[in-house]
Amino acid sequence: MPKFLHVGCGPKRKSNTTPGFNQADWSEPRFDIDPMIDPDIVGTMTDMSAVPDGDFDALFSSHNVEHLYPDEVPVAFREFFRVLGEDGFAVITCPDLQSVAALVAQDRLTEPAYQSAAGPIAPMDILFGHRRSMAAGNRFMAHHGGFTRRVLVGSLQKAGFRSVAALARPKYFDLWAVASRSERSEEEMRALAKAHFPATSH
Numbered sequence: 001m002p003k004f005l006h007v008g009c010g011p012k013r014k015s016n017t018t019p020g021f022n023q024a025d026w027s028e029p030r031f032d033i034d035p036m037i038d039p040d041i042v043g044t045m046t047d048m049s050a051v052p053d054g055d056f057d058a059l060f061s062s063h064n065v066e067h068l069y070p071d072e073v074p075v076a077f078r079e080f081f082r083v084l085g086e087d088g089f090a091v092i093t094c095p096d097l098q099s100v101a102a103l104v105a106q107d108r109l110t111e112p113a114y115q116s117a118a119g120p121i122a123p124m125d126i127l128f129g130h131r132r133s134m135a136a137g138n139r140f141m142a143h144h145g146g147f148t149r150r151v152l153v154g155s156l157q158k159a160g161f162r163s164v165a166a167l168a169r170p171k172y173f174d175l176w177a178v179a180s181r182s183e184r185s186e187e188e189m190r191a192l193a194k195a196h197f198p199a200t201s202h
Contacts (some may be wrong), residue, residue, distance in 0.1 A: 003027040003055040005083060008064030011037050017060050018091060020195030026058075034140060038108050045076035051083045052112060059083065067129075069144040077159035081181060089180040090161070091196045095126045097146040099170040113173060119174040127174055152177050165189040167197060 004021050006014070009030040014022050021028070031048070032039035042052050045061075045068060059080055080090050103113055103123045112120035118130065125131055127144040147155070149168040152175055153195055156164045161179035168175050178192045 001025060001027050003029060003191065004058035005041075005051065005056045006030045006062055007059055007080070008032060008067075009037070009039055009062040010034075010061075016197040017062070019089075019199075021060055027144055028054075041190075045090070045093060046072050048079040053082055054085045054088070056083050057085055057088050059088070061092045061094075063094055065092060066143045067140070068147050072154055073145060075157060077155055077161075080143065080179075081160045084181050085183075087180075087182050089178055089192060090154075090156075091192075092152070092175075092179070093175045094147055094152070094174055094175055095143075096147045096168050096170065096175045097127070098168065099173050100126045147175060149175055163189055165193050168195070169198075172198075 002025065002028055004017075006012070006017060009032050013030075014026070014028040017028070029040040030124070031041045031043060031051070033042070033044050035042050041050050045064065061080070061084065065073065066077065066133050077141055084090065100113070103109075103111075103200050104127075109121075109124050110122050113126065114121055114131040118132065129144070149166050153164050153166045156177060156179040160181070162182055163180040163184040164177060166175060166177040176193075176197045178189065178196060180189070180192070184192075
């Protein structure tokens with residue numbers, strides 16, 4: 001059975017990942033910095049030493065790479081690369097600073113950009129972390145860096161990923177990327193994107 005590492009899982013499970021991973025034939029060990037949410041593996045994105053080299057077929061990271069400081073990004077992405085098998089791939093989603101910056105330029109920093117299950121989300125929340133969660137004491141929610149599509153692709157390539165496909169969704173203020181350890185054809189990358197990117201992307 002193939003397995004994917006759910007990095008920065010929080011309370012979420014396989015059903016909260018992607019259509020491609022939310023299948024019976026994928027197993028999902030969960031990895032998080034916070035032992036209170038009972039992950040299978042406790043660790044940080046910059047120190048995944050509890051995970052052996054090449055141990056996973058895939059990796060999923062949703063809205064946690066923006067919590068890294070800029071100097072930590074290369075370390076974390078090299079760790080993502082290390083824990084994947086030779087043909088492994090990573091699926092990463094995070095805020096899109098380019099689309100958020102457009103709202104900031106309109107002086108809408110604290111105005112709601114969209115509604116979420118946690119309530120209205122403003123550009124300030126996307127840029128710096130969810131204010132309500134941090135006010136409640138969850139400082140893990142603070143954001144220390146961020147990405148545009150070009151920067152995310154470049155950072156993954158510098159970490160060693162041979163093939164990278166990425167998409168910006170301005171309407172949703174997010175980025176999606178799939179990064180393969182091995183060289184893959186454009187057709188193969190499109191197939192991975194179709195399996196793992198949100199249906200609204202197609």
